[in-house]
Amino acid sequence: MTATRSLRRRSSRGSILADRAATVVMWATGVLVLVILGSIILHFALAAWGVVSPSFILSDPSGDTLGGVMPILWNSIYMLVLTMVVAVPVGILAGIYMSEYAGDNAVTSTIRFAEESISSVPSIVVGLFGLILFVDDLHIGFSALGGALALTFFNLPLMTRLSEQALRAVPQEERNASLALGATKWQTIRHVVLPLAIPGLITGVILTAGRVFGEAAVLLFTSGVGTPPHYNFANFDLTNPASPWSPLRPATTLSVYIWKLNSEGLGAFKNEIVDGSAAILISMVLIFNLGARFIGRVLTRRLTAA
Amino acid sequence: MAQLTSAQRITGLRATPSLLERIDLPRRVVFVAAASMVAIVALLLAFIAWQGIQLFVKDGVSVGTIFSATWNPLADGGPQFGILPFIAGTIAVTAGALVISTPLSVGLALFLSEVAPSWAKAIVQPALEIFVGIPSVVWGWLGITVLVPFLADTFGGSIVISLPIVGRVFSMPGFLTGFSWLAGSLVLSIMVLPTITSVSYDAFRAVPQELRTGSLALGTTRWQTIRHILIPAALTGVLTAVVLGMTRAAGEALAVQMVIGNSPTLPASITQPVTTLTSQITLDMGNTVFGEPWQDALWTMSLVLLLISVTSVVLVRMINKRRMGS
Numbered sequence: 001m002t003a004t005r006s007l008r009r010r011s012s013r014g015s016i017l018a019d020r021a022a023t024v025v026m027w028a029t030g031v032l033v034l035v036i037l038g039s040i041i042l043h044f045a046l047a048a049w050g051v052v053s054p055s056f057i058l059s060d061p062s063g064d065t066l067g068g069v070m071p072i073l074w075n076s077i078y079m080l081v082l083t084m085v086v087a088v089p090v091g092i093l094a095g096i097y098m099s100e101y102a103g104d105n106a107v108t109s110t111i112r113f114a115e116e117s118i119s120s121v122p123s124i125v126v127g128l129f130g131l132i133l134f135v136d137d138l139h140i141g142f143s144a145l146g147g148a149l150a151l152t153f154f155n156l157p158l159m160t161r162l163s164e165q166a167l168r169a170v171p172q173e174e175r176n177a178s179l180a181l182g183a184t185k186w187q188t189i190r191h192v193v194l195p196l197a198i199p200g201l202i203t204g205v206i207l208t209a210g211r212v213f214g215e216a217a218v219l220l221f222t223s224g225v226g227t228p229p230h231y232n233f234a235n236f237d238l239t240n241p242a243s244p245w246s247p248l249r250p251a252t253t254l255s256v257y258i259w260k261l262n263s264e265g266l267g268a269f270k271n272e273i274v275d276g277s278a279a280i281l282i283s284m285v286l287i288f289n290l291g292a293r294f295i296g297r298v299l300t301r302r303l304t305a306a
Numbered sequence: 307m308a309q310l311t312s313a314q315r316i317t318g319l320r321a322t323p324s325l326l327e328r329i330d331l332p333r334r335v336v337f338v339a340a341a342s343m344v345a346i347v348a349l350l351l352a353f354i355a356w357q358g359i360q361l362f363v364k365d366g367v368s369v370g371t372i373f374s375a376t377w378n379p380l381a382d383g384g385p386q387f388g389i390l391p392f393i394a395g396t397i398a399v400t401a402g403a404l405v406i407s408t409p410l411s412v413g414l415a416l417f418l419s420e421v422a423p424s425w426a427k428a429i430v431q432p433a434l435e436i437f438v439g440i441p442s443v444v445w446g447w448l449g450i451t452v453l454v455p456f457l458a459d460t461f462g463g464s465i466v467i468s469l470p471i472v473g474r475v476f477s478m479p480g481f482l483t484g485f486s487w488l489a490g491s492l493v494l495s496i497m498v499l500p501t502i503t504s505v506s507y508d509a510f511r512a513v514p515q516e517l518r519t520g521s522l523a524l525g526t527t528r529w530q531t532i533r534h535i536l537i538p539a540a541l542t543g544v545l546t547a548v549v550l551g552m553t554r555a556a557g558e559a560l561a562v563q564m565v566i567g568n569s570p571t572l573p574a575s576i577t578q579p580v581t582t583l584t585s586q587i588t589l590d591m592g593n594t595v596f597g598e599p600w601q602d603a604l605w606t607m608s609l610v611l612l613l614i615s616v617t618s619v620v621l622v623r624m625i626n627k628r629r630m631g632s
Contacts (some may be wrong), residue, residue: 019527026417029410030430036496037433040440040448047451093339101333102340113619114344120550120615121350122557124584125608128591129350132357136596153346160343186332214441217559217584221591258443259560262450263589271451278444285439289432 048279071228075251082148095163123217130222144251147223166200199299210288216255224250358609361602379600387603395580398573402491411502419510446564458484485567488576498551509543559584
């Protein structure tokens, strides 16, 4: 009784005012996030106005005119594809192990510890690891391949975790029904669990892709920071470092290019080029995020509807 | 009708395991994929540790001297590799970011979990995900073009607070250029905001609904319930969130490097330039030659970074174990 009464007393005028104030503050944090995001998008929309144009996207960098970012944008896309080719299958397979096979034992907890460790290692340190491994020990030099592998190391835990979540979201009844019909465990995974997890898996792929696309610190010391030469796309000789298709050439990506231009601080149009490149990066982030949401929703509807 | 379709699909299958499955191939393959992460971590630790100790093993620098405050790789009387300014700078910039970001993020997590109607959640949560996706160089560039000039223009001169009678109560040198400890902390605070928010949000969501209804039934206001019931109940989760935010802040390289001014001295004031471990590595690695003592000192610094992040993983595990225990 006393407790109730004292609480009653506390929830009188003062505490109601405190409650109102707290509510206002919490709403304010939500509004603040939207305001910051809105201003960032607006800022880059204005900054990129008059800079980003078809010719900016399609021409080579140039010393004294605005030029463009075509080879750098190409490298970003090339590195993204190269990374995802390795990271997606390995990540999904690892996700299958963690969701379907992993028991509650020391092996599983070691793998989890490794997963958490890589996620928390600073990206620059992963880049340095790539530097020792690919440049200093294997003598490949700065290469798209080295960069893509370092990116794979860095993003494998994310891809694994997202795949695991997607697979775990498949109801246990599905597995039971399949096993009860006499299917083996692997048949169940392949023909029942994986198809039902596809929307979640695709969302995972797109979210990972978004992170790979913007990453720079991992690439500074693995795929290099040089301004790319003019690319001849008719050159399909994969062993020739001049070919834009070769994985053994240095490949400066858009994010690395922004960092490089800023630290060198040279060039008449430095600010315009960086603003334009940043605007392209932000647009890609928006496309990746909204795309993941949209595709996930459409696929879920299509696969779960009758 | 997903169940039915799956069941139909199954009836078309042979129930006898294929040869591959009889030798347990699928299990082995997915296990190798998962175990590859253990191999990556082991290799990474081994390589960075090996490079990190070269400064002491090969170059004969004694372990004690790196804890000095003098960083001068080109000094006349032999190079001096005191990495204390970098460690102190990393701690300072990270602490600043957490001081700014933690209250905001926890407030935001409470907003999303306790206050926001579903339409507001449907706007704010995707916005946060876009925050996560914005590359660190873009944050750095925003810092340089918006934040740094703002700080220099607004607080360029000495910052002095005077009271009538008492006189000067507080004074601080102003931002000369704007490149400063505070600029680094501000940029980082936005970058770790989504991390701290989403992990705290999960912690608040995990508090059983009965605790809320029980408290509210006693006549408390929502804020009293949050302060006296929810926050204590979710404290370990919030702590985990802060540690994860700290890890991210301490390891962030490019955005910080772009705005803190990179002066290898001990942090003196939030208005002055500082430097961090990540920042100095980024700047110097390209200008040094593999195997020279200067570069070996940079490898030692990356080993320190690696140890910080492994420690935080262990810390998070310990916090969570205690939560499971109680």
